[in-house]
Amino acid sequence: MFHALVAIKQVPDTTNIRIDPETGNLVREGVPAIMNPYDAHALASAVEWKRKLGGKVTVVSMGPASFTVTIREAVELGADAGYLISDRKFAGADTLATSYVLAAVIQSIHEKDPIDVVFFGKQAIDGDTAQVGPGVAVRLDLPIITYAVKIRDINLAKRHIVVERKTERWTEVVEAPLPALVTCEKEIAEVPFAPLPDLIRSLRYEPEVLTMESTGIFDAEHVGVRGSPTVVFKMGTPPLPEAGEKINSREIGVEAAVATAFAKADAAGILSSVLGGVK
Amino acid sequence: MNTQDEKIRFDAIVVGAGLAGSTAAMMMARAGLNVALIERGQKAGGKNYFGGAIYTHAIGEVLPDFMDRKPPFERPVTEAGFWMLSKDGGLTKMTVQGGKLGAEPADAYMASRAVFDVWWAEQAQREGALLIPKTSVVDFIRDSAGQVIGVSTDRAQGDVYAPVVIICEGVNNLLTQKLGLIDHDLEPAHVALAFKQVIALPMDTINARFGLPDEKHGLAASVLGDVSLGLPGMGFVYTNNTSVSVGLGMMLDAVVEYRLKPYEVLQRYLRHPAIAPLIKGGQLMEYGAHLIPEGGYRDMPKLYTGGAMVAGDAASMVNALHWEGTNMAIVAGKLAAETAIEAHKQGDFSAQALSQYEARLKDRFILKDMKQYRNFARFLETHPEFMDAYPGFINDALGQFFSAYGMPKKTLFKNILGSLTSRRQLFKAVGDMLSMGRAVMGW
Structure with missing residues (x-):
């Protein structure tokens, strides 16, 4: 049985975002929240492979209670179970603290229910760092394949995955032993229009909420603001290039x-x- | 997990989470029925748009404690009436304020449908209705006798079964047609295209420009005269907390026949010397348009059949002269729900049982008003002078009356009469007034 884990993030829909010209901050008011598009494609790929191989897809996300809608959307798209890591103590996390928390949760899920492939979007469209997926891979000592555009094969008997990844010059075909971590481009799979029973199930789905206390797996030094060495000094829009x-x-x-x-x-x-x- | 042989069943299906649909879902869920509220948009009422203000009498009928639930209203309507624009830049205001309009809660509040409809559907969800978004109902499932027993949607494994379906699909009533409840598509001559801009302005600026003491006061005005190029149509102005809604509605056939570009007609209206200063310096937040079924009583479909009922815009429940539609939708949704609840008690969903819906509508203002105003839509088509000549005359007459020209008053009154007769022959004007009275009173 195949077990895929997909890490998803809720982001503001940046297609119609505005920057406050005076403060340089994002104007979040009235901007709809969506599932990070790369994550949605990663999830779609995980669900496709679940349907091929038989098994299940688990999603995890870290954020406030409002992220529940994003987990529900994941269930609509075919996820079987979802965990929401939600605790005020995790707030203000940079990519280092976020990858620490996600790695710990993925490890604890893996111990109960072994995971074959961990899926990430290649990056989130709000922060654009592309660091959390690789950060989790390093912490869990998993082989990582970034910028995946196609999964050619997942072989549970031989315990390997074959992935096409896009580089600036060419496409590489990479084989890695399972479990592995893959970060995905949008080409990896089309996001499906869900069947009605999946949609209906998702509408009333309540994710399991994981907190600092309920899990007992986190070191307070490594989470939230305390675990985040990154400091944002200033935000702003780059000046437009001058006309030639x-x-x-x-x-x-x-x-x-x-x-x-x-x-x-x-x-x-x-x-x-x-x-x-x-x- | 659902498999294909496991049917999705509810006690009732509502198609469309606008005002009629969410009301019907709310009432039925409250009565203990398991209700699916199917909405094609991302959010409840996601495809809806109006002027506009929303009436509280209908809301209170469904949710007596609505004010405690903090509805997302903008300003209350404390001043309402007609504005008449003349071609030479004049504006006559005929509005009422205070008195009954000062009541709390107010009779009507300005609102945005994108926000209000979501809140209204949340009240249905609180009662236990299941809102199923992003899903279009495409057809009905019927039993061998032709009675509706469910709907099919555009999703895989998308059939949903229920013994009663309430269709609140809005103005573009394709499902109502599919069910054979009306034998024709929308006719351009009986559909208004309403379009508007929402223009952001600081609260204090709105107060000062519209003569409102504070943000607890708001104006809703119908604007006649030099608005719709002399064609059947009406403008409107609504003051929100920190924005103003300005727009107009015109009959769609005129828009098509004269090849009008709605945004150009709107720009012309917004540049009128009496309107432009009100919105000067504001930031455009929204531009949108929607169709309004204004065919009236004669365009109403049959309202029920075995296993199904129709409410709201889909059933042409609009009183164009009084800007009523949302309130009719809510009350009709409620009456359809009551009929469905009763049908569940009796275990009878036949056309005969659901005919109670029409009986309930006849008892209320909805079918009474629709019937009384049955000739009104045609009246405006044949009497464009109410859009053009008379508002111009009223501006001119009042302008002359309140000016001192140093001439004998007899000459003044002769001039005023001349101002009327130059626009419309006197006997025709008298005839117009009589026809107007007949159209409104339904004689």
């Missing part, structure tokens, strides 16, 4: 315009670094 110089080919002719453009680029040292200069 226009060379009007109608006024000086195409030939002259091209020559001018190349001369300027050469003078700025751009061409020499790319093409070895123009002769």
